Amino acid sequence: NAGVTQTPKFQVLKTGQSMTLQCAQDMNHEYMSWYRQDPGMGLRLIHYSVGAGITDQGEVPNGYNVSRSTTEDFPLRLLSAAPSQTSVYFCASSTTGTDTQYFGPGTRLTVL
Amino acid sequence: GENVEQHPSTLSVQEGDSAVIKCTYSDSASNYFPWYKQELGKRPQLIIDIRSNVGEKKDQRIAVTLNKTAKHFSLHITETQPEDSAVYFCACTSGTYKYIFGTGTRLKVLA
Numbered sequence: 001n002a003g004v005t006q007t008p009k010f011q012v013l014k015t016g017q018s019m020t021l022q023c024a025q026d027m028n029h030e031y032m033s034w035y036r037q038d039p040g041m042g043l044r045l046i047h048y049s050v051g052a053g054i055t056d057q058g059e060v061p062n063g064y065n066v067s068r069s070t071t072e073d074f075p076l077r078l079l080s081a082a083p084s085q086t087s088v089y090f091c092a093s094s095t096t097g098t099d100t101q102y103f104g105p106g107t108r109l110t111v112l
Numbered sequence: 113g114e115n116v117e118q119h120p121s122t123l124s125v126q127e128g129d130s131a132v133i134k135c136t137y138s139d140s141a142s143n144y145f146p147w148y149k150q151e152l153g154k155r156p157q158l159i160i161d162i163r164s165n166v167g168e169k170k171d172q173r174i175a176v177t178l179n180k181t182a183k184h185f186s187l188h189i190t191e192t193q194p195e196d197s198a199v200y201f202c203a204c205t206s207g208t209y210k211y212i213f214g215t216g217t218r219l220k221v222l223a
Contacts, residue, residue: 033211040121042201042215043156050209058210090155097209098144103155 001026006091006104013081013111021076021107023091031094032074033058033101034066036087043090049074050097081111114139118202118214125192126222133217135202136184142204145178145185150199150216159200160187192221 007022025032033048045058049068063085065077074093078085088108092101115138125131135145146161162169162176162185169176173192178185185204189196202214 031209035213040215042118043203043213045211045213048209048211056209059212097211098205100146100158100161101148101156101211103157105155 003027004091004093004102004104006089006107008107009105011107011109013078013109015081015083015111017081019078019081021078021089021091021109023074023076023104024072025074025093025102026072027093027102028071029093029095029102030071031097031099031101032068033092034064034074034076035090035092036060036085037090037106038087046076046089048097078109083111085109086111114142114204114206114208114210114212116202116204116212116214118217120217121215122218122220124220124222127192127194129192131187131189131192131196131219131221133187133200133202133219134184135186135204135214136182137204137212138183139204139206139208139212140183141206141208142183144205145176146203147176147187148201148203148213150201152198156201189219192219194221194223197221 034046035043047066049055091104094101143164148156150156175188
């Protein structure tokens with residue numbers, strides 16, 4: 001099993017550009033989530049999904065969109081990148097919302 | 113909304129000593145309390161967890177205690193070793209399925 005995979009590993013964007021961070025898992029997990037990690041602020045939940053076709057907002061959803069068309073994939077879209085979105089982004093999955101979360105390797109995003 | 117406070121933000125201990133990290137949560141419906149370890153440049157990984165029907169859980173040198181009345185839980189690491197140096201995060205979640213993390217504790221074990 002590959003576990004949770006994320007692409008790309010690194011990305012540099014200019015202000016106003018859009019892009020999609022990819023996340024996939026092969027563990028048949030129902031729960032998937034996206035976090036951003038900034039120094040001194042821990043892991044903040046952006047969006048999460050409890051199953052295909054169902055998504056909900058986390059603590060910091062503004063500027064991000066998600067969709068969950070399949071159990072395996074949970075892409076995160078930045079609509080119009082801003083310097084405040086410079087961060088490390090982690091995708092995670094778990095069997096349910098109250099179980100161990102398995103994290104992907106992360107994407108380091110810089111917005112100039 | 114839900115909130116988790118974690119203390120201290122940094123902790124230095126001598127090798128062989130114990131380390132304790134504490135978290136306080138606000139949502140009384142929270143029922144799952146995991147702890148994650150994140151080494152530099154790596155992804156967070158679960159080290160231990162506890163559910164609301166249990167007061168304490170141990171796994172070798174690591175233990176977690178939960179006080180639901182006071183709404184706080186703690187991570188205890190005994191006989192610390194240099195490889196324990198990392199950032200530790202507490203988290204909690206409830207029926208809303210919002211997984212909320214603390215802000216992290218940077219543990220340094222001094223040889």
